[in-house]
Amino acid sequence: MKKEKTTIHDIARKLNITASTVSRALKDHPRISVETKKAVQKAAQKLNYQPNHIAAALRNGRSNIIGVIVPTADRSFFSSVIRGIEEVANSAKYNVMICQTYDSYEKEIASIDALLNARVDGIIVSYSKSTLNFDHYNRVKERGIPLILFDRSNDELEVSHVVIDDFLGAFKATEHLIQQGCKRIAHFTNTRKISIYKERLRGYRDALEQHGLTYDESLIVASDLQLEDGRRSMTQLLDKKPDGVFSASALGILGAMQVLKENNYKIPDDVALVGFSNEAFTSFTEPALTTVEQHSMRIGNAAAEIFLQEVTADSEKFIPQKIVLKPELIIRSSSLRKK
Amino acid sequence: MKKEKTTIHDIARKLNITASTVSRALKDHPRISVETKKAVQKAAQKLNYQPNHIAAALRNGRSNIIGVIVPTADRSFFSSVIRGIEEVANSAKYNVMICQTYDSYEKEIASIDALLNARVDGIIVSYSKSTLNFDHYNRVKERGIPLILFDRSNDELEVSHVVIDDFLGAFKATEHLIQQGCKRIAHFTNTRKISIYKERLRGYRDALEQHGLTYDESLIVASDLQLEDGRRSMTQLLDKKPDGVFSASALGILGAMQVLKENNYKIPDDVALVGFSNEAFTSFTEPALTTVEQHSMRIGNAAAEIFLQEVTADSEKFIPQKIVLKPELIIRSSSLRKK
DNA sequence: TCCTAAAATGCAATCGATTGCGCATGGAAC
DNA sequence: GTTCCATGCGCAATCGATTGCATTTTAGGA
Structure with missing residues (x-):
């Protein structure tokens, strides 16, 4: 293997000019004549010149x-x-x-x-x-x-x-559940108080209140929102009889769906589900999951x-x-x- | 914002030594005294020195x-x-x-x-x-x-x-289906003749033959192995009455499962399914998908x-x-x- | 006290591209 | 015939770290 390392100096030598000129020619500098530019380009091609970005990076600090x-x-x-x-x-x-x-x-x-x-x-x-x-x-x-x-x-x-407007996403999701007739909508949120989760919770709450539903703290479950968390959260919610669940994550709602199906609840008729994040698997489940697309x-x-x-x-x-x-x-x- | 750019020269100046010594000290060169090394490290810390990998990369070509x-x-x-x-x-x-x-x-x-x-x-x-x-x-x-x-x-x-040994993976998968009692096992392969798919096909075929089942070309369907392809392939296979499907991809087998369920086949009793690649979603489906883990x-x-x-x-x-x-x-x- | 080998450090070139400044050439204007 | 300026290009320094070789310092022995 030939460790070819054509540099601008090689090109310069071949054309009897200096590296400065080659550099400028390659960058289409206005002070370089058209013929020189063409010659440089041809030589660069022939010598299989590959610019060394590292050298350039060092020089101009980028x-x-x-x-x-x-x-x-x-x-x-x-x-x-x-x-x-x-x-x-x-x-x-x-x-x-x-x-x-x-x-x-x-x-x-x-x-x-x-x-x-x-x-x-x-x-x-x-x-x-x-x-x-x-x-x-x-x-x-x-x-x-x-x-x-x-x-x-x-x-x-x-x-x-x-x-993204997490508040709006959560609001739309919750409102949609309400329009489907849900009265007792649970929400899965994250234990960590990252702003996205706080906003989603706020959107959920606002939607409820704007539609005359009362915010019931016992319907809020905080977890890490992974699959297993969703399962646990749903399990512990079952006796609270929710008729809808809005999860701040995609995996969370999947867990909920699994538990509901295992307990013979009908989705969406008994419990309607909405998640967050349009992950690929959300369209693979049965039924397919309603979700908030974040673009x-x-x-x-x-x-x-x-x-x-x-x-x-x-x-x-x-x-x-x-x-x-x-x-x-x-x-x-x-x-x-x-x- | 201060665009601090501490270099080894700054450290050298501060300690009244040269950059070479600093460079060597930082790299724990044996010819540098322990005290100097310590002093350099301390100064580097104090000046918040961050090595410039780009310069080093240029110098030693890596x-x-x-x-x-x-x-x-x-x-x-x-x-x-x-x-x-x-x-x-x-x-x-x-x-x-x-x-x-x-x-x-x-x-x-x-x-x-x-x-x-x-x-x-x-x-x-x-x-x-x-x-x-x-x-x-x-x-x-x-x-x-x-x-x-x-x-x-x-x-x-x-x-x-x-x-990975694609042949072996496919062989194991097919053999497993045979052990479950499948007699007419279909296979989804890729239209592109990449070696991994050729090997999987070979593994499938060998397993059949080793267990006394005949290789039936009409049970092989080639496609791009995405979800929709899996659906199409399964649909066109329905009248061939397969009792098992081994897909060379994960999405492909998911498509098959969807079609089978839509047509009221029982999985795995009517048709048993095995895919390739332990993608996350394969464990989320119902029933969960048997698959070849590639480590x-x-x-x-x-x-x-x-x-x-x-x-x-x-x-x-x-x-x-x-x-x-x-x-x-x-x-x-x-x-x-x-x- | 002097000498020498070993230990510690300095010098200067190098990696390849970039660029401010300076120099030469040539034509145009007066 | 001068002066001037635009054009085209070269010179040399620079970016920061590395390293072979040279040089200085130190320590130990005679």
């Missing part, structure tokens, strides 16, 4: 890499967001480096350090559930590197973020666009912005009662 | 980044592999850069170029379904960069790869370990190796008939 930190890529929500980021980033000549934290605070810090050391130009994060301390994010800000949060965000940190790809697009604005802006003067996208309720048979 | 290319991270199989790679890579001080191709050949080429330009030290790939030409991989080899394939591999390319995390570990061997080896002299992991059949209710 790596053209965006770091993305997510709890796990193994969920359509996050992987769609990543795809959305990639779309925008790639077309602006940026690469994306993905780190997964598996919802661990330590891994999150390690990821931040790794990205910082890799000298990424910006970091887009949905932080882990177990993150309570935000010092590592301040380190990012101190370095003057654009930081953008999505989904899970935090108002203490003065950074831009992209979120994850667009979240990614928006986050990447904010990043692009921030890097080009006068840095110091950039005002953090907040983008709130509207969620959409996807109605499927787990909640749609026949008239 | 970026300490491993590129990983997968069709999509949004599937437990791939995301587990990635996790497996990260485990090994991180503990060897490597970072991982993930690219998704969404099964597009063009995206795959673009990813290779992006990784090459980012000067990654190695590339681990599961190539896209639409990849038929492998020139871009030869470019990687020509550059002397370790290339490792996993899952989907190719014997033409003389590179290391990590695969994806270990695949990732193995791939990363091969990479580590290759980078440290005498490069030219490295002999491509092939690692074949044993799959495991996870038996769930979609195939387990009560005696």
Whole structure:
């Protein structure tokens, strides 16, 4: 294997010009004549020249890499967001480096350090559930590197973020259940008081109250919202006789559905179900699950666009912005009662 | 925001020594005195020094980044592999850069170029379904960069790869169906003649023949193995009266299950089902799906370990190796008939 | 006290691309 | 025939860490 390493100097030597000229020619600098540019391009082609981004990165202090930190890529929500980021980033000549934290605070810090050391130009994060301390994010800000949060965000940190209107999503979901005739609607929320869950709870509550239903605390169950949690929550709710459940997560409502079916409840007639996050499996279940679609790809697009604005802006003067996208309720048979 | 950029020179200046000494001290070079090392570490801490990996990468031609290319991270199989790679890579001080191709050949080429330009030290790939030409991989080899394939591999390319024994997985799956009493077992395979699908088909066929069942071509359906394909395949198979189905994909068998249930077949008694790939949703269905577990995390570990061997080896002299992991059949209710 | 080997550190080049500034050439304007 | 300016390109420093080799310092022995 030939470890070819054609550099601009090789091109320069071949054409009897200097590396500066080659560099400028390749970047289409106006001060370089058209003929020289053509010659350089031809030579570059012939020598199979591949620009060394690392050298360029060192020189101008930019790596053209965006770091993305997510709890796990193994969920359509996050992987769609990543795809959305990639779309925008790639077309602006940026690469994306993905780190997964598996919802661990330590891994999150390690990821931040790794990205910082890799000298990424910006970091887009949905932080882990177990993150309570935000010092590592301040380190990012101190370095003057654009930081953008999505989904899970935090108002203490003065950074831009992209979120969906969790309140609205929850409101729509709950209202839909009410319109289907539900009177006793339970809600699965998260034990951790992350804003997204607080907002979903608020949306649920507001919908009830606006439709003249009373908010009954005994119908609220807090957990980690995974599958098993959903099962446990539903089991403990059975004797409360709910006729509808709105879960702040997708797995949670799946657990509820399993328990209900095992106990011979009819869905949606006995109990109607609505979840959050349009994960692939929600359309595979029987009945298919009604859920709140978060338009994850667009979240990614928006986050990447904010990043692009921030890097080009006068840095110091950039005002953090907040983008709130509207969620959409996807109605499927787990909640749609026949008239 | 202070754009602090502490370099080894800053540390050197502060301690009245040179950057060389600082560099060596930080790397625990034996020729540096213990006191100096301590002083350097203390100063580095105080000045909040962060090594610039880019500069180091330029100097020694290694970026300490491993590129990983997968069709999509949004599937437990791939995301587990990635996790497996990260485990090994991180503990060897490597970072991982993930690219998704969404099964597009063009995206795959673009990813290779992006990784090459980012000067990654190695590339681990599961190539896209639409990849038929492998020139871009030869470019990687020509550059002397370790290339490792996993899952989907190719014997033409003389590179290391990590695969599971697809033949064995399929054999076990089919044999299991036979043991459950199935006589007419259908098989869903992929239209694209990728080796993994050929091997699975072979395993299926061998199991039949070893158990005295005849291989009936009319029970083989080729498709892209997605959900809809599975549905279509099952629908067209109904009048062939199969009593068992083994699908080379997870989504395919899900489609089959849906169609069977819609037509009031009993699973597993009328038709027993087995899929491939232990995706999360396979345990959520009712009945839960029997499937072939690929030990994806270990695949990732193995791939990363091969990479580590290759980078440290005498490069030219490295002999491509092939690692074949044993799959495991996870038996769930979609195939387990009560005696 | 002097000498020498060992130990500790410094020097300077290098990795490849970028860029401010300066220099040369040529044509146009007066 | 000068002056001026636009055009086209070269020079050399720079980004930060690394490393072979040179040099200085130290310690130990004679």
